[in-house]
Amino acid sequence: QVQLVESGGGLVQAGGSLRLSCAASGRTFTRYAMAWFRQAPGKEREFVAAVTGSGGYTDYADSVKGRFTISRDNAKNSVYLQSVYLQMNSLKPEDTAVYYCSARWAPNTRRDEREYDYWGQGTQVTVSS
Numbered sequence: 086q087v088q089l090v091e092s093g094g095g096l097v098q099a100g101g102s103l104r105l106s107c108a109a110s111g112r113t114f115t116r117y118a119m120a121w122f123r124q125a126p127g128k129e130r131e132f133v134a135a136v137t138g139s140g141g142y143t144d145y146a147d148s149v150k151g152r153f154t155i156s157r158d159n160a161k162n163s164v165y166l167q168s169v170y171l172q173m174n175s176l177k178p179e180d181t182a183v184y185y186c187s188a189r190w191a192p193n194t195r196r197d198e199r200e201y202d203y204w205g206q207g208t209q210v211t212v213s214s
Contacts, residue, residue, distance in 0.1 A: 087111035087203045089186045094208030097176055101212070105171040107186030107205060115139065115159050118189040119169040122198055123182035123210075130185070134171060135194035144194050149173075149180075176212045183207040 093105040105121070120135035134155040135144045143155050154172040169186060187201035195201070 087188045089205035091186045091205040091208040094210045096211045102174045107169040118194045121171045122185045125182040132196040138192035178212045178214045
């Protein structure tokens with residue numbers, strides 16, 4: 086069982102930056118691939134970025150490639166609390182959405198939300214023009 090809690094959302098002007106964090110509690114964290122998805126008003130939830138269990142491979146949606154960076158902290162001694170981050174730079178109004186952290190019980194990544202087993206409650210990101 087994995088519990089995910091996102092933080093770091095907020096209001097920012099276009100061109101600005103935000104860093105989202107996802108605190109993950111549970112055992113064997115490195116066995117989970119992690120991802121960020123987002124859902125804008127009136128739209129379906131979409132893939133943003135993902136990272137493998139080891140942290141050695143990352144994947145990005147074309148819309149955020151070069152602007153967003155996903156990373157994870159597997160180095161902490163406690164197996165009960167690890168973190169995944171999404172550094173968002175050069176933000177655009179179209180990045181406005183609720184951002185969700187998710188975990189997949191497998192070492193490799195996927196872009197389909199149906200492949201993910203655990204979800205956080207989401208954090209709002211609003212980018213003003």
